Amino acid sequence: MGKDPEWWTDHTAAPAWHSVPEPLTPEPPHGTTQPPAKRRRTWPYAAAVAALAITAAGIWEQREAGQQREERARTAAAYKGRSGAELSVDGVSAELVARWNGDRDRVVIELRTYADRKARYLRLDAAGESARATKGTDPWIAKTPEVAVPVKDPMADVTVRIAVGGATWKEGDQAPVRTVRLSPTGAAYDAETGEQLPSDL
Known part of the structure; x- marks a missing residue:
């Protein structure tokens, strides 16, 4: 082997046979300095x-x-099976009353004016049914209109549209109209404003 102790030192720096080459990185596109981001799932x-x-x-x-x-x-x-509302329409004091039957599958609705002589026309519409009464030749009062309508849900409110013609109402005139929601709990509400209406129940 000789007397040259530095024979094992190689200054050419060639890669060793057991080393792994570094992976090549692609060149970034022109005008960008960051490598492209990996696409995420x-x-x-x-x-x-x-x-x-x-x-x-x-x-x-x-x-x-x-x-x-x-x-x-x-x-x-809170079920009472009856509801009512006191109303004043076109100068007439009226009471709208609803009574649910014992089987809770039908409700009878009445528009009462009692002894108010100013009531000349009364009309009531509910669930496709309607009834009307006019004073006509009777000098006292218009008769009480009444409808009976079937109900599918006994706990649901019933919406009723009424028209009342007062002392100045004549045949062919349009009477003032109110829409009322009657609840089987005894409460009554104005269907347009949501305001609770007074009742004597």
Whole structure:
């Protein structure tokens, strides 16, 4: 082997047979200095968002169904089977009364004026049924119009449209109209404003 101790030192720096070459990096496109970003998979994120949306919708639906059940339970507990409203229309004092039958499948609605002599025309419309009364030749009062309508849900309110003609009303005139919502709990509401109406019930 000789007397040259530095024979093992090679200054040419060639890669060793056991080394791995470094991976080549592509050149960035002209005008950019950053390497292109790796494309991420978006379907897992979309699936997660869809699952969250479905879960939220289910929770929302359950909460609304629970609130409706509670509302129906309160209505059932407060059920009276009768409702009424005191009204003053065209100078006439009138009372609108609804009575649910014992089977709770029908409601009878009346528009009463009692002894108010100013009442010349009364009309009542509910669920496709209507009744009317005029003073005519009777010097006292117009007769009480009455309708009986079937109901599918005994806890639901019944909406009634009334028209009342006072002392100045003549045949062919348009009478003032009110729309009232009658509840089986005894309450009555103006259907246009939502205001609760007075009642003697």
